[in-house]
Amino acid sequence: MSDSSINLDELRQRIDQLDGDILRLISERAACAQKVAHVKLAHDKDAVFYRPEREAQVLRRIMSLNEGPLDSEEMARLFREIMSACLALEQPIKVAYLGPEGTFTQQAALKHFGESAISLPMAAIDEVFREVEAGAVNYGVVPVENSTEGVVNHTLDTFMDSSIHICGEVVLRIHHHLLISDTTRRDKISRIYSHPQSFGQCRKWLDAHYPHAERVPVSSNAEAAKLVKTEWHSAAIAGDMAAKLYGLERVADKIEDRPDNSTRFLIIGSHQVPMAGEDKTSIVVAMRNQPGALHDLLEPFHRHKIDLTRIETRPSRTGVWNYVFFIDFKGHVDEPRVAAVLDEVRLRASELRVLGSYPQGVL
Structure with missing residues (x-):
């Protein structure tokens, strides 16, 4: 036999050995996840198994430790599926999304929660909100903005009448085909x-x-x-x-006009999310109808050097020519400087509601 065939046999044997090691370690991780579930249930029969901030921290750690040759996002996607399968051993996550089956919203749900999640299609965005509010599902996934076409107004408007929290975000590259x-x-x-x-x-x-x-x-x-x-x-x-x-x-493939065409989706749930380390906060603010109202709203963010990532205006439902502002910014409500800004904004606004603080999208 040639040297090349001997080396190939050795490499295949090494791959088989590594596959066995990977299998053993994944099984060990799954057993550990089961023990976590037992500990949680022993202290609280209504324990929450999926923790958005913990998952974001784990995925960011994996990406920081990765040395290749697989790129960091690909490695994080592999670990997402491992975590999804392990979580399903504790309690499968039920996720409502804007259907029917086969939509980009379902694709975003599976990207965020993994293939082991149970995804349930809904006919409209407000139905996704209602399923989460009723406790029929653990989370919902709804589109909020596209890089080409802008904001999804129906999603923003639904937040006005809902007590639901934003628990996460996921950005999906959108490729359209004919x-x-x-x-x-x-x-x-x-x-x-x-x-x-x-x-x-x-x-x-x-x-x-x-x-x-x-x-x-x-x-x-x-x-x-x-x-x-x-x-x-x-x-x-x-x-x-x-x-x-x-x-x-x-x-025809990839017929979108912009090659960077992407849609941002929000993960909605009934629980507030603790700090993950790299967080965003979304708020909705109604200002008094007076000169300089927008300046008064934004000035505290500038003074405290808080990075605004998005601001949208929607008509208020309380009167003609009144508006509310949807604002996203970096930071978490539990951070002192964020809390200080929100306290100032409350004094200047007629109403302020925090829609949620949540981990910035990892993938």
Whole structure:
């Protein structure tokens, strides 16, 4: 035998040995997770098993320790799945998301909670909120903003009437594909289905390639994929998950107008989240209708050097031409300087509500 074949055999034996070590260590970790569950239940029968701040700390630690050759995000995704499977031994997480099955929101839910979570589709954003409020699920996942099309107003408006907390965030790179079924006649496509946001994110490509096709907005990209299965002259704009789920063929890949097209999703739940070390806070503020109100609102953040990451304005439901401000900033409400800023803002605002402090998205 040649030296190369001997070396290859040795390398394969080493891989087999490492696989055995990995298997043993994962099983040991899973057994330890089971012991954690028993300890928690012994002290509290209503114990909370999933801790967003703890998971974020673990994933950041893994990324900081990683030396390659796998990149840090890929390594963190592997550990996310290990943690998801271990958590399912304690108690499977139930997560409601904006459905139907195959949407980007489901993809975001699985990215954040792992494949071992039980994901349940809801027909509307407010239904996701209601399921969480009723305790039927542990968490919900809803879209809040897209890098191309901006804020998802329905999500912000639903927070105004809800006591739900924001527990986390996840950012998903959005790739849109033009999809057809096996019965579609490519040269006769005259109708394209998709969510209104997706049409906005692919506007230039559609104008260039299908300027005369009818654009029919539907409730989700997954719904668009389902409709294409029943028609011979239509296509859908949707992502990988919907294409695989409904057995559709790609006519064109990555047709979004901006290559960095991303959507941010919020994780909502009924519990407040302790500090994780790298946190964000979301608040909603109603200001008195007077000159300089916006300056009065933002000045304390500037003075205390708190980094604002987003500010949105929405019409108030208490009167015509009154507005509320949704603000995201870095930091946690339990930090002294954040608490000091919020105390100042309360004195200047007619109403302030903290929607949640939560770990900044790791993946």
